Amino acid sequence: MPILLVVRHGRSTANTSGVLAGRAPGVELDAHGTAQAEALPDRLAGLPLAAAVRSPVLRCRRTLEPLLARRPELADIVDERISECDYGDWTGRKLSELMDEPLMATVQQHPTAAAFPGGESMREMQRRAVAAVYDWNERIAREHGPDAVYLMCTHGDVVKSIVADALGLHLDLFQRITAEPGSVTAIRYTPLRPFLLRLGDTGDLSSLAGRAADAPDGGTAPHGGTVPAGGADGSGQAVVGGGA
Structure with missing residues (x-):
C-alpha cells in the first residue's frame, strides 16, 4: 500500500494572532507560512507524487499552490473529509478566552467526549479523516x-x-502528538499495519525516495499534552486550538 505524506498547512494569520480559525473563510497564510509553502516543492523534489489531495479551507489551498504550479501533472483535488474540525460556536474566538471554557479540559484530557457547540465532535473528525485516508490508499494503490x-x-x-490511528492510539491520547504548521508527516501503510516514517518533519524529505518499495521496519517483510492543532504559534505548547 502507498506512502501518505500528511502536510499541515503553512502558518496562518490566525496562528499568529491567537484565534481559533476553524473553517472560517478568508484566513490566509502569514509571511512565514507563505515561505513554508514556497519551500514545499523543493522539499518534495525527489518524490514522485501520484496525487495531491487537500482540505477545502483556503490556507490549505494556499499551501499547495506553489507545489501544483511546479507539478502541473497534479490536479487540485479537494476532499471535504479532511477539512478542519468544525469548531462550531468556538470558531473565530480568541484562544485566550477559550482557555476558561469548561469544555477545554475535556478537549485536552478526554477528547473522545468532546463535542463543540454548534459543531462536530472530535470522534466525528477522526472518523471522517481516517475513512478518507483508507479510501485514498485503495484508490492510489489501484491506479498507481x-x-x-x-x-x-x-x-x-x-x-x-490520522497519526493516532496509524499508531493504534486511542483518541484520548492524540493530544500527545504535535505537528507544526508547514510540517510533513509520512506514513507507510501495509496490509497488516501502518508505519510512521516521519512525524512533523520540517526539513528535507529526499531520503523518503524509494522507501515505498522498501520494507519499513529494517528488513522484515512489510506484512509482518497539547490542545486542538497543537498551539497557535505551532510550537506544540499547550495553547488552545492552533487548528487555525
Whole structure:
C-alpha cells in the first residue's frame, strides 16, 4: 500500500494572532507560512507524487499552490473529509478566552467526549479523516501501484487524528502528538499495519525516495499534552486550538 505524506498547512494569520480559525473563510497564510509553502516543492523534489489531495479551507489551498504550479501533472483535488474540525460556536474566538471554557479540559484530557457547540465532535473528525485516508490508499494503490506516494494537505487536529490511528492510539491520547504548521508527516501503510516514517518533519524529505518499495521496519517483510492543532504559534505548547 502507498506512502501518505500528511502536510499541515503553512502558518496562518490566525496562528499568529491567537484565534481559533476553524473553517472560517478568508484566513490566509502569514509571511512565514507563505515561505513554508514556497519551500514545499523543493522539499518534495525527489518524490514522485501520484496525487495531491487537500482540505477545502483556503490556507490549505494556499499551501499547495506553489507545489501544483511546479507539478502541473497534479490536479487540485479537494476532499471535504479532511477539512478542519468544525469548531462550531468556538470558531473565530480568541484562544485566550477559550482557555476558561469548561469544555477545554475535556478537549485536552478526554477528547473522545468532546463535542463543540454548534459543531462536530472530535470522534466525528477522526472518523471522517481516517475513512478518507483508507479510501485514498485503495484508490492510489489501484491506479498507481502499491509503492506510490501521495499527499494530503490538512490541519493540525486532523494530522494528529490520522497519526493516532496509524499508531493504534486511542483518541484520548492524540493530544500527545504535535505537528507544526508547514510540517510533513509520512506514513507507510501495509496490509497488516501502518508505519510512521516521519512525524512533523520540517526539513528535507529526499531520503523518503524509494522507501515505498522498501520494507519499513529494517528488513522484515512489510506484512509482518497539547490542545486542538497543537498551539497557535505551532510550537506544540499547550495553547488552545492552533487548528487555525
